Amino acid sequence: MAYLDTIVTKRSNQKNSYIEASKKLTQTRQKEIRQWIQNEQVLCSLDSNYFESRYAMICNEKGEIFQFSNRQSQEVFDQVIAGFEDLEVAIEILCLKARQQGISTKVALKFLHRMLFIPHTQSVMASAQAEKSELIARILNICYEKCPWWLIPRRTTERVGKMMGFDNGSILSIQSGTQPTGIAQGWTPINIHISEIGDIPNPQKVIEEGLLRATHSSRRLFQVYEGTGNGNTGWLADKWRSAKEGWPQGRSRLFPMFISWPLASDLYPEADWLRKYPVPDGWVPCHETKKHVLRCELYIRSTDYLARVCGASWQMPRHQQWFWEFNYLEAVKSHTQKIWLSQMPADDYEALTGKNDTVFDQDVIEISSHQRERNYTAYAIVGESIDEGFEPDDSIVDYERPRIIVRWESHRGQKFEWMMVPLKSFDESEESNALDKVLVFHEPLPGRDYSIGIDTADGLGKEDDDRSVCNVTMNARDDNQDVQVAELVSNRINPPQMVGFAACLGAWYGAATIDPRGAKFCIEQRSRPGDDCQLQLKLMGFNYHHEMVMYDKKKVTEKGGHKQGWYTNPWSRPFLMNRFVDAINNQWYKPNSPYLIKELENLERKITASGKTRLEHQDGKKDDRVLAGALAYITRHAFDILADRAQKRYAPQEELPDLNMENANTGLVSVGGW
DSSP states (O other): OHHHHHSEEEEEOSSOEEEEEOTTSOHHHHHHHHHHHHHHHHHHHHOHHHHHHHHOEEEOTTSOEEEOOOOHHHHHHHHHHHHHHHHTOOEEEEEEEOTTOSHHHHHHHHHHHHHHHSTTOEEEEEESSHHHHHHHHHHHHHHHHHSOTTTSOOEEEEETTTEEEETTSOEEEEEETTSSSOTTTTOOOSEEEEEOGGGOSSHIIIIIIIIHHHOOOOTTOEEEEEEOOOOSSSHHHHHHHHHHHHGGGTOOSSEEEEEOGGGOTTTTTOHHHHHHSOOOTTOOOOHHHHHHHHHHHHHHHHSHHHHHHHOTTOOOOHHHHHHHHHHHHHHHHTTOHHHHHHHSOSSHHHHTOOSSEESSOHHHHHHHHHHSOOOOEEEEEEETTOOGGGSOOGGGBOTTSOOEEEEEEOTTSOEEEEEEEEBOOOOTTSGGGGTTOEEESSOOOTTBEEEEEEEOOOOOOOTTSOOEEEEEEEEOOTTOOEEEEEEEEESSOOHHHHHHHHHHHHHHHHTTBSSTTOSEEEEEEOSSSOTHHHHHHHHTTOOOBOEEOOTTSSSOOTTOOSEESEEOOTTHHHHHHHHHHHHHHTTSEEOOOHHHHHHHHTEEEEEOTTSOEEEEEOTTOOOHHHHHHHHHHHHHHTTOOHHHHHHHHHSOSSOOOOOOOTTOOOOOOOOTTO
């Protein structure tokens, strides 16, 4: 390339610029040079990596301009898009990553390559803020300006930080997520890159309704949405979880790609940092570091597109372990460790770390998910006091299973009858499919005790509203578990409407209970007309209800209450929730509903304005099932002595035989008469 600059002269006038070749060149030499240039143009047009490795110049974090070469994270990106190109299908990626993995730079080079060598390519690149969008433009400008004049088309349009156009008809628009008009509005781009998507205002409208609906998955389409986690709620977190679950089933448009922080090995840590903070002699990683390293290694080894680059037996280098621990412990001291984890995650779970601490460790959630009952039956309930609007459509009724008739006679001689209609299996990945259905994990067993926790709601049918929940639990004592046996959840059932459903389940499970009073109800009492459910059940003859006891009294007895039901207030809610959390952690309670387990996973410890801790759902999530489960549990176990239960669990199951010491060599030496 340097040779070509020595044999040409660049000239310009007021209108045009042009290049003259040296008159000393023979025609043969001119032909050879022309053929070489054409060959380079062809090779670059066919292979973007050829172009990047020979002609792409970029500016690094130190402000130095140098020849681009792939990081491991960028090599992973190449491997992923190569798979789509082999299939000749659209490249559509949702990239969740640690900070500064070079994905924006890599995508910018891919887009520039397409614009330079594929005529009439329309591209859009945008970030959350206009300032960050200008940084993207800087990457492209530096690379273009450093390319040799004979390789690329001339630039015809240039609006700094806004637009780039070329004389082959290609054009790039650089936009931002905060602009008044939608991104790419009125355009039909085939290259789309949106960075820092976690910070895009109103992503449902900008991305979901705008870009994804305006683009079509042809083989020419290349779109990448990338960013760091930015919390465990909101559009990005939901979109990631949906894509991760749906992609293996062929039900996600976007490919979920996660890039862990160790893949930027030239940056984490830099050589300058290691010279300043060398790994101490004899340094042993702390427990948190070891745990984090194992997460990194497990994720990278078990993720195919990462293992292809890093190797199936990849291990984190010692200097990277030291770098992580150094910064983690510093973050702990400033109480910013959750920010550190979300910015430098081992896996996608850490990348979606929320602002508040989750109540349950992931190990507890995984155990509950693994042990839950998966062979359950869904029923609809029809009969006494059940509105016709809750009768099931014929298309979802399972006519091969028997229907269950449930009867109840009140103390006043009133007779009630319900029918439990079995329903077909449904896709449980969509929670809406389970609403208004009774999920039965275990049918009633004779000689057991059952409790029913109920949390009522307004039942307006809106997706974002609270839900009415009825949780049926089989109770146990000593070292045995309480087990969730049934669950009904609805956003259409109000307190009076819950009566029929609760009465049917109370009669069905109550007939099997060893207690002559039947199943025990624990219903949250509300300031609004939420007492209707409890009152109507009592009028129907269901008289076994939780008695609200003031647990802070000097003398506390289980029958010392003057009101029935559960009254939630600033002291009773922490008592209720903490006891249920203890039951889940110690496996005193076995949740079977996948949706209850999901709510447990989304439960957080939040700090109120007064400085108190409150266990509550994440923003945008719900905890109605958790509350109903806690009610069903606490009504049977409020007066348990926890130390006694734990002692019975870990005590030997049978008495050990006496030791025979006759032939034992104890190795003891007699000293001082002993």
